[in-house]
Amino acid sequence: GIQVEQSPPDLILQEGANSTLRCNFSDSVNNLQWFHQNPWGQLINLFYIPSGTKQNGRLSATTVATERYSLLYISSSQTTDSGVYFCAVERGAGGTSYGKLTFGQGTILTVHP
Amino acid sequence: GAGVSQSPRYKVAKRGQDVALRCDPISGHVSLFWYQQALGQGPEFLTYFQNEAQLDKSGLPSDRFFAERPEGSVSTLKIQRTQQEDSAVYLCASSPDVFRRSRSGNTIYFGEGSWLTVV
Incomplete structure (x- = not known):
C-alpha cells in the first residue's frame, strides 16, 4: 500500500515562531488532507489539497503532486496550535476517491508561551 | 447534529468481554468511516459505509470486529471477545458526498473517538 512519511516527528516552538511540516508519499494520490488533532483527541480537517496551494488565516499548505510531497506552513504560532498534525492520503481509482485515507505518523507540535 | 457524536467516550472492558461503540x-x-488509532500512531482505516451498504471492510483486523449501519445513519462497531491488543481509540467519521471530485474535495469530519482499554 501507499506509504506516508511525515517530518519532523516532534517540533517545539516559542509563540510567534513560524514552522514548516512536511509529508512525503510513495505513490500518486487524488486525495490529500491535513488534520490537526487537539489534546482531547479531536481530528479537525485543515485542508483538502491534492495539488496546488491554499491558505486559511495563519495556515497554508502546498502540494507538489509530481514530486509526491506536501508542506504545511504555520505562521505566528500560538499555544492553541499545539497538538499532532497528520497528513493523510488516498490513492483512489479512476481519478475518484471516497475517503479511505492512509495517515502518516504525525508531527507533534508544542508551542510554548 | 452539529458534529459526529460517539459513545461511550471511554470504555474499560475485561478481556473476553464484548463491546459496542456507537456513532451518530x-x-x-x-x-x-471507522478508524482505529493506537497510542502514538496515526489512525488506520477499518471500514466504510455508503448509506447502509458496507462497501469496504478490508481494514477490520479479525472476524471479532463487526460493523453495521442498518438504516443508513447511526452506526455501531462491535468487538467480540476483546483482547488487550484491541485497546485503542476508535474514531468515527462522516462525509456528505461520495466519489466526488471538486475543489473542496471529500472533506471528512471526525468524532472525538471512543477510548477503549482492555484489561
Missing part, C-alpha cells in the same frame, strides 16, 4: 454521523451524510 452528521445528519444527511452519506459516507461513514
Whole structure:
C-alpha cells in the first residue's frame, strides 16, 4: 500500500515562531488532507489539497503532486496550535476517491508561551 | 447534529468481554468511516459505509470486529471477545458526498473517538 512519511516527528516552538511540516508519499494520490488533532483527541480537517496551494488565516499548505510531497506552513504560532498534525492520503481509482485515507505518523507540535 | 457524536467516550472492558461503540454521523451524510488509532500512531482505516451498504471492510483486523449501519445513519462497531491488543481509540467519521471530485474535495469530519482499554 501507499506509504506516508511525515517530518519532523516532534517540533517545539516559542509563540510567534513560524514552522514548516512536511509529508512525503510513495505513490500518486487524488486525495490529500491535513488534520490537526487537539489534546482531547479531536481530528479537525485543515485542508483538502491534492495539488496546488491554499491558505486559511495563519495556515497554508502546498502540494507538489509530481514530486509526491506536501508542506504545511504555520505562521505566528500560538499555544492553541499545539497538538499532532497528520497528513493523510488516498490513492483512489479512476481519478475518484471516497475517503479511505492512509495517515502518516504525525508531527507533534508544542508551542510554548 | 452539529458534529459526529460517539459513545461511550471511554470504555474499560475485561478481556473476553464484548463491546459496542456507537456513532451518530452528521445528519444527511452519506459516507461513514471507522478508524482505529493506537497510542502514538496515526489512525488506520477499518471500514466504510455508503448509506447502509458496507462497501469496504478490508481494514477490520479479525472476524471479532463487526460493523453495521442498518438504516443508513447511526452506526455501531462491535468487538467480540476483546483482547488487550484491541485497546485503542476508535474514531468515527462522516462525509456528505461520495466519489466526488471538486475543489473542496471529500472533506471528512471526525468524532472525538471512543477510548477503549482492555484489561
